[in-house]
Amino acid sequence: xxxxxxxxxxxxxxxxxxxxxxxxxxxxxxxxxxxxxxxxxxxxxxxxxxxxxxxxxxxxxxxxxxxxxxxxxxxxxxxxxxxxxxxxxxxxxxxxxxxxxxxxxxxxxxxxxxxxxxxxxxxxxxxxxxxxxxxxxxxxxxxxxxxxxxxxxxxxxxxxxxxxxxxxxxxxxxxxxxxxxxxxxxxxxxxxxxxxxxxxxxxxxxxxxxxxxxxxxxxxxxxxxxxxxxxxxxxxxxxxxxxxxxxxxxxxxxxxxxxxxxxxxxxxxxxxxxxxxxxxxxxxxxxxxxxxxxxxxxxxxxxxxxxxxxxxxxxxxxxxxxxxxxxxxxxxxxxxxxxxxxxxxxxxxxxxxxxxxxxxxxxxxxxxxxxxxxxxxxxxxxxxxxxxxxxxxxxxxxxxxxxxxx
Amino acid sequence: xxxxxxxxxxxxxxxxxxxxxxxxxxxxxxxxxxxxxxxxxxxxxxxxxxxxxxxxxxxxxxxxxxxxxxxxxxxxxxxxxxxxxxxxxxxxxxxxxxxxxxxxxxxx
Numbered sequence: 001x002x003x004x005x006x007x008x009x010x011x012x013x014x015x016x017x018x019x020x021x022x023x024x025x026x027x028x029x030x031x032x033x034x035x036x037x038x039x040x041x042x043x044x045x046x047x048x049x050x051x052x053x054x055x056x057x058x059x060x061x062x063x064x065x066x067x068x069x070x071x072x073x074x075x076x077x078x079x080x081x082x083x084x085x086x087x088x089x090x091x092x093x094x095x096x097x098x099x100x101x102x103x104x105x106x107x108x109x110x111x112x113x114x115x116x117x118x119x120x121x122x123x124x125x126x127x128x129x130x131x132x133x134x135x136x137x138x139x140x141x142x143x144x145x146x147x148x149x150x151x152x153x154x155x156x157x158x159x160x161x162x163x164x165x166x167x168x169x170x171x172x173x174x175x176x177x178x179x180x181x182x183x184x185x186x187x188x189x190x191x192x193x194x195x196x197x198x199x200x201x202x203x204x205x206x207x208x209x210x211x212x213x214x215x216x217x218x219x220x221x222x223x224x225x226x227x228x229x230x231x232x233x234x235x236x237x238x239x240x241x242x243x244x245x246x247x248x249x250x251x252x253x254x255x256x257x258x259x260x261x262x263x264x265x266x267x268x269x270x271x272x273x274x275x276x277x278x279x280x281x282x283x284x285x286x287x288x289x290x291x292x293x294x295x296x297x298x299x300x301x302x303x304x305x306x307x308x309x310x311x312x313x314x315x316x317x318x319x320x321x322x323x324x325x326x327x328x329x330x331x332x333x334x335x336x337x338x339x340x341x342x343x344x345x346x347x348x349x350x351x352x353x354x355x356x357x358x359x360x361x362x363x364x365x366x367x368x369x370x371x372x373x374x375x376x377x378x379x380x381x382x383x384x385x386x387x388x389x390x391x392x393x394x395x396x397x398x399x400x401x402x403x404x405x406x
Numbered sequence: 407x408x409x410x411x412x413x414x415x416x417x418x419x420x421x422x423x424x425x426x427x428x429x430x431x432x433x434x435x436x437x438x439x440x441x442x443x444x445x446x447x448x449x450x451x452x453x454x455x456x457x458x459x460x461x462x463x464x465x466x467x468x469x470x471x472x473x474x475x476x477x478x479x480x481x482x483x484x485x486x487x488x489x490x491x492x493x494x495x496x497x498x499x500x501x502x503x504x505x506x507x508x509x510x511x512x513x514x
Contacts, residue, residue: 008458009504012454025435077435
């Protein structure tokens with residue numbers, strides 16, 4: 001011990017590697033789906049069940065189970081929990097869960113449509129800040145547009161009230177949009193509106209819609225397919241992006257062109273991210289519910305899931321010749337968002353190519369001048385030359401403007 | 407905007423006991439004490455945590471709201487085989503810094 005004089009306390013950024021002394025903990029981030037139920041009935045949603053679905057409500061984790069789960073996550077080193085759904089504010093115990101997580105020292109990210117935000121809850125978020133921006137999904141600038149998506153009369157005004165409660169209290173929030181036939185015409189005006197309201201630099205768009213992750217409703221899947229932007233429209237929109245955004249996409253593609261071969265999992269959990277659904281089932285990510293990849297926490301705790309189940313999932317390989325011949329050899333693989341979760345939702349497998357994602361990825365690459373019409377990326381021999389040579393790792397890790405939805 | 411409050415001039419005494427404030431949460435990560443602000447007016451930015459140096463951690467773990475700082479210093483002097491005067495200076499220095507940041511409060 002020495003007389004240090006001053007500097008006993010040091011401020012650090014959360015992501016400073018020094019916290020982990022070079023070796024990150026088993027779990028750094030937990031996505032926690034508090035409910036599948038939602039106050040809205042959005043036409044494109046891959047999760048939502050009706051708010052009044054009592055059978056679904058009965059399957060949800062009880063408050064005590066959620067609290068125990070948060071304790072275990074914090075004990076494993078987790079620093080951030082994302083509370084999502086469905087609509088997490090539907091739960092009567094949301095404030096209790098939120099405060100419990102914060103008192104465990106967890107940062108909390110809340111995914112919400114803001115319609116159920118109340119002055120009391122907003123006051124809580126102002127007094128005990130989440131330390132992560134609240135992420136708000138907004139489905140259009142006009143009432144008619146918005147409610148054509150949500151299918152819920154009154155939802156536009158409720159969401160605007162909720163956003164106002166956050167803004168009035170200077171609670172940091174981030175607005176996400178959805179590119180749908182109903183909202184596409186508003187997208188140019190949406191971006192400046194969202195940035196002015198929240199202070200964000202750009203809007204993250206949900207644009208290549210996921211099918212139902214519980215594979216629970218084929219008629220809804222058919223509707224979602226019909227709402228997807230056609231590849232031709234994706235190509236037109238990509239070609240119309242500002243040059244700087246096009247360059248950012250090219251850099252991302254160049255930086256993530258490494259071929260994956262038979263490897264199935266290349267994202268998220270390598271960085272210690274995990275997910276638990278509303279029923280207490282551990283998942284690799286929120287969208288992946290394939291029975292071979294999930295772990296019911298009633299069979300063993302979170303630590304067992306992370307230490308034993310996770311490595312086994314991560315080690316899974318593809319044996320599907322179609323996948324190996326296309327996705328495994330494709331330099332657009334990381335860009336196209338094809339992954340086991342998408343394959344599960346579309347086909348009920350882990351490794352069947354998703355034609356829609358393949359088509360829109362090729363449409364974007366064509367718009368960026370990387371592919372000629374009809375070319376398939378996995379057959380291109382001079383990819384490095386086309387993207388200007390490989391980009392050093394770590395130079396561009398962000399997928400500009402696109403969300404995988406997980 | 408929310409105003410950040412800093413306690414500027416509270417006297418820190420060796421005969422008083424101090425305890426972590428309920429406005430922060432302390433977690434041990436990899437054997438290191440990490441202090442996480444809970445309320446809105448501690449910390450300058452959203453993405454901020456605090457760690458303590460080795461001296462600070464040894465003192466922090468003894469701030470239980472019951473032991474006066476003189477007793478904390480005496481315990482540390484035995485453990486670290488350092489001059490009592492140096493130890494007392496460290497204890498007062500850390501607690502002053504933590505009081506200023508509203509991370510600990512006087513209990514008696």
